[in-house]
Amino acid sequence: MVPTPALPFSAYATDTRVEIDAALERYTEFDADCPAKLRAAIQHSLLAPCKRLRPLLVLMAAEACGSDREAAMPAACAVEMVHTYSLIHDDLPAMDDDDLRRGRPTCHAKFGEAMGILAGDALLTNAFEILARDVRDPAIAAACCVELARAAGASGMVGGQVDDLAAEFQDAGLEQLERIHRRKTGAMFLVSLRLGALIAGADVGQLAALNTYGAKLGLAFQIADDLLDVSGDESAMGKRTGKDSDRGKLTFPALLGVDESTRRACALIEEACAALAIFGPNASQLEALARYVVERNQ
Numbered sequence: 001m002v003p004t005p006a007l008p009f010s011a012y013a014t015d016t017r018v019e020i021d022a023a024l025e026r027y028t029e030f031d032a033d034c035p036a037k038l039r040a041a042i043q044h045s046l047l048a049p050c051k052r053l054r055p056l057l058v059l060m061a062a063e064a065c066g067s068d069r070e071a072a073m074p075a076a077c078a079v080e081m082v083h084t085y086s087l088i089h090d091d092l093p094a095m096d097d098d099d100l101r102r103g104r105p106t107c108h109a110k111f112g113e114a115m116g117i118l119a120g121d122a123l124l125t126n127a128f129e130i131l132a133r134d135v136r137d138p139a140i141a142a143a144c145c146v147e148l149a150r151a152a153g154a155s156g157m158v159g160g161q162v163d164d165l166a167a168e169f170q171d172a173g174l175e176q177l178e179r180i181h182r183r184k185t186g187a188m189f190l191v192s193l194r195l196g197a198l199i200a201g202a203d204v205g206q207l208a209a210l211n212t213y214g215a216k217l218g219l220a221f222q223i224a225d226d227l228l229d230v231s232g233d234e235s236a237m238g239k240r241t242g243k244d245s246d247r248g249k250l251t252f253p254a255l256l257g258v259d260e261s262t263r264r265a266c267a268l269i270e271e272a273c274a275a276l277a278i279f280g281p282n283a284s285q286l287e288a289l290a291r292y293v294v295e296r297n298q
Helices: 009-027 036-046 053-064 069-090 107-111 113-134 138-152 157-166 174-184 186-200 204-231 252-256 258-295
Strands: none
Touching (some): 009 053, 009 069, 009 258, 036 113, 053 186, 053 204, 053 258, 069 113, 069 138, 069 186, 113 138, 138 157, 157 174, 157 186, 174 186, 174 252, 186 204, 252 258
């Protein structure tokens, strides 16, 4: 086992992102049958500078459960590919119609709508190829495929996106808002942790703790994201701000107000961190990441 480095979170995250980015770059060295324009569109979106929170969660969960980054890296890259595919499609004119993502023009804005759709399609399917081929134990690889498909599918992220679109300019309550984001955002946070845990051979108690942590973290992240859309720095965030209210999106600040949303996010983070007690110091980076979620400015 390679233990979690005794580094401050910022240094740990920076070093780990370098490893993730290098692995993602290797995974986009497609063979000659991949059209050059498709490769360029994929790399434009996938390799853009960003926080890499979901792959970080995969690797941190694996480390907390006693494994190392190398074993979990294919799963980390697969999760990031699914996440990036979802962003490319979410930015399309038929969805949120955004022209800026990760500090770059959105995929369809640079390469055209058809290429944006196809780049997303390629990332989604490539993610499952990586899991099936590169996770060492075939049984665990199959379990990871099932977990990721469920989290990203009709009852998970995609279902949450559908309900999010349906809620635009509609009156709805807190229960519906939380239900949307447990699937649209939270499902991918949770599956990131579960993939890392599965690869590490986590026991039932460890999985349960990570489930609690992930559910709390995912909701806190969405609240923080909604708050940043209200008051964040567009240049720091690398995407447009104020767009949620313009599109009539159901958001936490619109429903609860800024102060109550902030209080709720902080309370969720405290609950998330409390769930990590079972791991002791091995979860120090997971706790630091959780606190970063509500302290970040991008």
